[in-house]
Amino acid sequence: MDMLLNLVAGLGRGTLALIRAAGSLALFALEGLSHIVRPPFYGRVFLGAFLETGFFSLPVVALTALFSGGVIALQSYTGFAQYHVQSAIAGIVVLAVTRELGPVLAGLMVAGRVGAAMAAQIGTMRVTDQIDALTTLSTNPMKYLVAPRLLAGLIALPLLVLVADVLGVAGGFTVCVMKLGFSPNAYITSTLNSLKAIDVTVGLVKAALFGFLIALMGCYYGYNSKGGAEGVGSATTAAVVVASILLLAFDYLLTDLFFSQ
C-alpha cells in the first residue's frame, strides 16, 4: 500500500514539476516576445546575435546540406535503379531537402552551435551577477539579452535554410552527374519540375519556428541557471537536448498539418 502511495505521489510530483516548467517557459517566451516589439531596441545586440546565428553558421549548415543531398541521391539510386526509375531521383532529392532535411538538419546544427553558446553565455552572466548588474544599470535583461536573440533566431534560420535548400540540391546534382553519369540538363529540368512553392514555404515556416525554439531554449536555460560552472554546464546541455527534441516533435506536427492527406 505504502509503495503504491509513494508511486502515485512520485507521479504527481513529476507531473506538477512538468506543468510548472511548461508554465514558466511559456511566460518566459511571452515576455521575451513582448520585448521584441516594445522600445528601447538594442540593434547592436541583435546584429551580434544575428551574425552569430546566421552568418557564422553558414559553413557548417552548407556542408551538412551538401553531404545530405548527396547521400540521398546515392541511396535512392541503389533502390530506384532496380526498377529503372532513376529519373525520379532529382525529384526525391528536392522534395526531401526542401520539406525536411533543410530545416531539420540546419536546425539541429544551429541548436548545437548557437543554442549551446547562448545558454553558456547567458548562464555565465547569471552566475557572475552580470544579469543583476544590468538591472541596476537601468537595463531590462529580458529586453537586452533575450529579445534580440529570439528575433535573431526567428529571422536567421529561414535564411540559412534557403542556403541549405540550394546546396542540398547541389549535393544531389554533384553525385548524380559526377558519379552516376546523369545528364546535367536533364537533372536540372527534373529538379525544377519537382520544385513546389508550398514545399519551400513550409520549410521556411518550420525554420522560423525552429530558430525561435533554439534561441528560446538557449536563453531560458541560461537565464535560469544556478550554481557556478556546473550549473552553466547543465544549462547548456539542457538547452541543446530540449531544443533538438522539440524541434523534431514540431517538425512532425507541422509535416502532419501541411502534407498529410
Add this chain to the structure above:
Amino acid sequence: MSANLPKIRIRDLHKSFGTKKVLDGVNLDVAQGTSFVIIGGSGSGKSVLLRCILGLIIPDSGTIEIDGENILTATDKRREALRGEIGMLFQNAALFDSLPVWENVTFGLLARKRLKRPQARDHAGSILAQVGLDPSVGDLYPSELSGGMQKRVGLARAIAATPDILFFDEPTTGLDPIMGAVIDGLIVDCVKKLGSTAIAITHDMASAQRIGDEAAMLYKGQLIWQGPASSLMHSGNAMVDQFTHGRREGPITMELRK
C-alpha cells in the same frame, strides 16, 4: 519632508527561501550622507538585504523606504527610476565581459540616454581617472584586467551616473590587503565627493572601519547590534566581539551541518 527623515528606512523585513529564514525582521535606518557598514558571517543574509533594497529580490513582508517612499508598493516605472539612483559595486565586480571597459563604465548613462555614444569613450576616461585608472584602460576587456583593476572599473561603473545611494558588496574580498586599502580609500573619496549615502557589506574588519561611519551586525536574519563603526572592535556586545576578533569560542556557534 522633514530634514531628519532617513534616506533609507527598513521596517520588519522578512524573506525566506523555502524553509530557511534569511531575513527575520530587519529594522534599519540609514541617514542621508552616512556610510553604513553591515557585518555578518557568510550566509547571514547580508547580500539578500542589499538585493531586496535594489528590487532584485522581492521580500515576503515588511517595508523598504527611500526618502520616505515605500519602494515595494511603487509602480514598476517608479521603482525603475528609484533604482536608477542606486549604484552598486558587486562582489566580483560583475563587469560585462563582452564589452570593453569604456562601455562597461558608461553603460548606465547610455541606457538612460544621458550620454551619446560618440562622447562615451572620452567620458569613460574621465570617470576612470576618478578611480585612479589611466584612460587607456578603457579600450581593454574585463578579462585582461587584474582583480584590483576590475574592482576599480566596477566602482567607476557604479559612480558613473552620480547616484544618491551606493552599495558595496564585499568590496575587498579577494584582494590583497594593500589593494583592499586602496579600494577602501577610493570608496571613501567617491562617497564623499558625491555626497552619497552608502551601505557596504563586508566581513573584513579593517575595511569596515575604514569605510564606515555607522555599523551594524546581521546575525540569523536580524540586526543584533548597531553603533559607530569606530567601536566595532570594542562594542561590548559578546557576539560582535567574537565576530570582529575572529574567536572560535563564543555565543556564535557555526552550524556546520545544515
